[in-house]
Amino acid sequence: MKLSVLVDAAAEVAATSSRLAKIDALARLLGQAAGDEIPIVVGLLLASPRQGRLGVGWRGLSSLDVGHTDESTLTVDDVDQVLEALAHASGAGSVSRRTDLLTSLASRATADEWEFLSRTMLGELRTGALAGVLLDAIARASGRAAASVRRAAMLSGDLGETAVIALTGTEEDLEGVGLRVGRPVLPMLAATAATPSAALELTGRASVEYKLDGARIQVHRTGDEVSVYTRNLADITHRVPEIVDIVRTLPAHDLILDGETLALDEDGGPRPFQETMSRFGADAARDLALRPWFFDLLHVDGRDLIDEPLSTRLQELDRVVGPWRMPGSVTEDPDAAEDLSREALAAGHEGVVVKALDSTYTAGRRGKSWVKVKPVLTYDLVVLAAEWGSGRRNGMLSNLHLGALDPTGEFGDPGGFVMVGKTFKGLTDELLRWQTETFPTLETHRTPYAVFLQPELVVEIAIDGVQRSPRYPGGIALRFARVKGYRPDKSAADADTIQTLRALLRE
DNA sequence: TTCCGACAGTGGGGTCGCAAT
DNA sequence: ATTGCGACCCCACTATCGGAA
Numbered sequence: 001m002k003l004s005v006l007v008d009a010a011a012e013v014a015a016t017s018s019r020l021a022k023i024d025a026l027a028r029l030l031g032q033a034a035g036d037e038i039p040i041v042v043g044l045l046l047a048s049p050r051q052g053r054l055g056v057g058w059r060g061l062s063s064l065d066v067g068h069t070d071e072s073t074l075t076v077d078d079v080d081q082v083l084e085a086l087a088h089a090s091g092a093g094s095v096s097r098r099t100d101l102l103t104s105l106a107s108r109a110t111a112d113e114w115e116f117l118s119r120t121m122l123g124e125l126r127t128g129a130l131a132g133v134l135l136d137a138i139a140r141a142s143g144r145a146a147a148s149v150r151r152a153a154m155l156s157g158d159l160g161e162t163a164v165i166a167l168t169g170t171e172e173d174l175e176g177v178g179l180r181v182g183r184p185v186l187p188m189l190a191a192t193a194a195t196p197s198a199a200l201e202l203t204g205r206a207s208v209e210y211k212l213d214g215a216r217i218q219v220h221r222t223g224d225e226v227s228v229y230t231r232n233l234a235d236i237t238h239r240v241p242e243i244v245d246i247v248r249t250l251p252a253h254d255l256i257l258d259g260e261t262l263a264l265d266e267d268g269g270p271r272p273f274q275e276t277m278s279r280f281g282a283d284a285a286r287d288l289a290l291r292p293w294f295f296d297l298l299h300v301d302g303r304d305l306i307d308e309p310l311s312t313r314l315q316e317l318d319r320v321v322g323p324w325r326m327p328g329s330v331t332e333d334p335d336a337a338e339d340l341s342r343e344a345l346a347a348g349h350e351g352v353v354v355k356a357l358d359s360t361y362t363a364g365r366r367g368k369s370w371v372k373v374k375p376v377l378t379y380d381l382v383v384l385a386a387e388w389g390s391g392r393r394n395g396m397l398s399n400l401h402l403g404a405l406d407p408t409g410e411f412g413d414p415g416g417f418v419m420v421g422k423t424f425k426g427l428t429d430e431l432l433r434w435q436t437e438t439f440p441t442l443e444t445h446r447t448p449y450a451v452f453l454q455p456e457l458v459v460e461i462a463i464d465g466v467q468r469s470p471r472y473p474g475g476i477a478l479r480f481a482r483v484k485g486y487r488p489d490k491s492a493a494d495a496d497t498i499q500t501l502r503a504l505l506r507e
Numbered sequence: 508t509t510c511c512g513a514c515a516g517t518g519g520g521g522t523c524g525c526a527a528t
Numbered sequence: 529a530t531t532g533c534g535a536c537c538c539c540a541c542t543a544t545c546g547g548a549a
Contacts, residue, residue, distance in 0.1 A: 019514085019545055055525095057534045095526060095533095124516090128544095132514050192540080215537060230537070274521060277537055281523040366513085391516065392543085399518070424518050425541050464539085467520070477520055480539050 001037050003074040003109070005029070006044060007116045014127040019136075022129045026137030033076075035168045039160030040080045045134055047125040050080075050160055051087035055098055056121045064099065066106035066114065074108055079117065126391060131159055142166040144174055152177035154186045154363035157233050179304050181254050182220050184229040186364030188258070188296075190353055190372040196337035199354035199371035207310060208337045209295055209328030210344045211351045211372055213273045214262025215280050217292060219247050221255040239282065243292045252320050254301050259294035259326065269348045274467060295326035295353075298361055306361040310369075313361070330357060341373060350374050350464075377504070378462045379404075379496040380487055382417050385452040386439055389424070389432070396432040397439050397451060399424040402461060402481065404474065404498040411474050411498060417455050418498045421478035426462075431483070458490040459483060466504045474498045476505060 009029040013022045026045070033041050043050040082105045089097045106114050119125045129137075135153060139146040144166050152174055153162040165173050179185065193199035200206055216231040217240075226244045228237045237244060243261060263271040263279050270276075271288070279288045297317040298306050305313045317325060327344075331337055341352045351374035359369035381402040389398030403417030411418045427435075442453040462484050469477035478501075 017544075053535060055534065059533060090525085092526070126516075128515060130515065213538085232536075234536075273538065277522055280537070281521095281535095368512095389517075391518095393517065422519060423540095425539095427517095428542070462540090469520080471521090479520065481519070482540055 001033055001041065001076045002072065003076055003079055003113050003116075004072040005032065006041060006076060007113050010045065010116060010125065010127050011112075013129050017128070019128075019133055022127070022133050023137045023140055026129060026134060027140035030137060030141040030163065030167060033167075035164060037076055038164045038167060040076050042134065042160040042163050044076070044079070044120045045125070045127075046130060046159065047120045047123045049083050049120065051083045054083060054086045054121055055089065055094070056086060056102065058122060060095075060098065061102070061118050061122065064102055064106065066103060068106060068109055068111045068114055070110065072110050072113065074113060078108070079105070083121075134159065138163045138166050144171065148174050154365075155179055157184050157186055179256065179299055179306060181222050181256060181299060182225075182227060184218050184220070184227075184233040184235075185256075185298065185306075186233070187216060187218060187231055188361055188363055188370060189366040190370035191366060191368050193354070193371045193373050194376075196341045196352060196354060196373050197334035199352075199373050200332065200334055200337050202368045202371050203354050203356035203359075205330070205332040205357045206337075207314060207328055207330050207355045207357055208340045209326045209353050209355065210293075210340075210347075210349050211353045211374065212260045212262050212293060212326075213270060213350045214260045214276050217243065217259050217261050219243065219255070219257040219259070219292070219294075221247050221250070221252070221257075223253055224248055236280075239280065240290055242289050246292060246324065250320055250322075250324075252300050254299065255297070255320065256299040257294045257317075257321070258296035258298060259292050259324075261290045261292045263288045263290055272467065292324055293326040294321045294324050295328070296361065297321075306363065309358045309360065310355055311357045328352075345375065374464060376462050377465065378460055378484060379501065380458050380490055380494065381420070381461050382455045382492045382495045383439075383453055383457040383459055384417060384419055384455055385450045386435060387422075387450045393424075393432060395436070397435045398427065398432060400459065400483070401450070402459070402478065403455060403495075404501050405492070405495040406474075406498050408499075415493075417492070417495075418474040419472055420466075420474055420476060420498070420501060421472070421481050423461065423478070423481040423483060425482035427483055431486075455492050458487040458492060458495055460485050460487050466501055468505065474502065476502055 009025055012025045039050050082101055085101050135149055136146055139149045149166050153159050156162055156177055218229045220227045226247050228240050228243055230236055262276040265271055297313050300316055344352050354371045356369045383400050384403040385401040386397040387399040389396045399422050401419055402421050404420050406416050406418045439451050439453055444452050444454055462482050463478045464480045466476045467479050
């Protein structure tokens, strides 16, 4: 397949807002792909090439000195070969090797093709069609049921492989894609509710479990062979030997477990997320050990459990993991759920996850069978600047720089403001328009990226908490900040202080 | 006809390994 | 030894389409 065919189809997809039209265009494209081209095309469309990490980012691409051709000659196979070479470039001289590969590829591409290739390598194609829409297109092109394609994609964790089976195999081949120990599946995700009681209303009788502030893990075991995967199915087995050792001691031969891992301090309290990540991200074992907690069991000794209700899965989980089980209890009583939530918070954890007891394990979906509940804090902060948005926010002042009041001048001028983070979340189109009109009237100066304001506007911000920051002058940064609304009734002198926010660290 | 589930997009914080400086 | 980049952990929220009710 010529690259231009793919690029033209992507342009057609981007040009329409109709999902049905996107699906139609993608289905026609997939129908033209040869069997061995299918995973390449799927990878490029998802902006997630099948080679995995390429070592190509925004900086590297924008520093290239590239020229293009007017004549379109590249095929998707040509592109795949270059991506292969990029993925394998490592060691001394790899940066210049990548530069050579990219410069050469750019010179063989037309301007449109290079634009497409740049975006797909950066992971941001923005055609409005990712895994969800592409999945429907695969079903359309192959004549298979969307539900069958979806299930195969979730259980194989690989849309490219699924597309090959759907488009070139039989219906039985597609139906035959199942759980396989050693091949990670997309993890089940959770919706959000404000309180444990509200969560219970969505789920009915539920298992209410601690929510820990660590990293999701999926562990596969066959005998002594153990593999550990992240939420995004990256294999991190070599980074967590202590978890491998623990899973080897469990009383079963074959297992697929779902859980969370984090580091503890001496008294058994959770370490901050940053410290867990420090250990989690490192190859070599450090003195800080990671501990697993398991909350679901997808397979045990030849028996698939994903279509069994949670109640059954938990029974089996209890039997298999014993002390390594996530704390929790089964209830339909809102008071009991609230009690468990308070207990989790008192122990230093994030909150709870409320899980419908009769629900199956729906891999890769964010349904309402699992509902997470975390406390939300709100503070009044001052807008120091706003950055120009991108994509659909192009031309709008979007991302806010947020400051806390420093009444004593501990971090600068008395009565001044200390930047503690940014946010672009929670803004409606109307609010974006208002910011874009209003902020220039308060402008002090600007750069190509941002407009800086007189510190007058007060905005109410919700956060999950604060964390230590090596970058911000107050030594802390907001975690998951989002806009709740502007507070025209307040002046900047009424804003919350940096001392108030810093105090959150020590609790 | 209205409602709502699913999806894509818009970016935030930090930490690591690695190659270049 | 330090710096910058890319990858990848955690994540909330709004707008939109189109099928369900």
